[in-house]
Amino acid sequence: MNVDEFQRHKGIRETAKEKLPELIREKLEDYQLESVYAHDAMKKNGQLLLGVTVVPKGQDMAPCIYVEPYLPPDPAQLSGHEIWEQVAERMAKDFRYALEVIEPDQVKLFDAAWLEEKLVLELVNKEKNLSLLKNNTYKEFLDLAAMLRWEMVCGNRVGSAAISEQVVREWGRSVDELYDIALANCMKKYPARIEPLRNVLDEMSRGLLTDVDSPFYYVGTERGVQGSIAILYPGVLKEIYEKMGEPYYIIPSSINELLALPVGAEDETGYLMDLIHEINSHMLDKTEVLTDALYRYRVETDTLETVLA
Secondary structure (H helix, E strand, O other): OOHHHHHHOHHHHHHHHHHHHHHHHHHOOOOOEEEEEEEEEEOHHHOEEEEEEEEEOOOOOOOEEEOHHHOOOOHHHHHOHHHHHHHHHHHHHHHHHHHHHHHHHHHHOOOHHHHHOOEEEEEEEOHHHHHHHOOEOEEEEOOEEEEEEEEEEEOOEEEEEEOEHHHHHHHOOOHHHHHHHHHHHHHHHOOEEEEEHHHHHHHHOOOOOOOOOOOOEEEEEOOOOOHHHHHHOOOHHHHHHHHHOOOEEEEOOOOOOEEEEEOOOOOOHHHHHHHHHHHHHHHOOHHHOOOOOEEEEEOOOOEEEEEEO
8 A cells, every 4th residue: 555545544544553553562572662652754755654663661762664665555455453463563573673773772873983884865855855854964956955864774674864963963073074974875885777778677577578679778776776866976977978978868757766868859858847747646656756857967067957847
């Protein structure tokens, strides 16, 4: 079930708020917990998610996990107690990973040396995330904001939390310095991937789409997530140009990947804006939308500029 559908099913949402905290606490009975509670949480692009937070006794850090990814796609499946037991079991398993991470490390939240290797960046739309960006640390890039975050691995899930201005002040480090550290970490953890889109489609379809001929190039990361940050990497914009052999547009297809298209002889901006609107309105979860803008690469300055927004 996606986020929008979960929002529409108010009854299911209220049931989740009522049932999950108690069920999760039962499954974590071997931990000393202050409380377990459900709450609404504002996330990217104004999306309201349902979070469950587990508060360990005597600790300052409390892991929060969002319910939506654990729900089955069909709302009808959520009518019985057994399915909520299964959802709670899966969430409790990931809470265990999170609790194991924070128990030895929670006192290091303001230790810059400990957090340096965990710093990463997340690219979001600035205008759509003003409340999310408030009091948190970021640098502007076109109509976007590169948020400074710290990454936590919990089992097979990767979570992150924003770095507040308070934490930055405690560290006594400049935003530019922390940004450079986070960018270097991203380049190491999430290497850029630039290649013809047909190669990626062929890989994803396991050879079923080998005949697809497309002028688009895929721009993202090797891990397939947070691929939009690749355009922040030094040298990537020029590398795209060298591979394509001509100036290009950047189509922000989601937070996880971008598309590059050669600038043709004819003005294609109208078509590309329609494409961006179609993708953002009908093909993506709202949390995955990056921007409605279209960008163009300028060879002479090795930069992107906004064509239309």
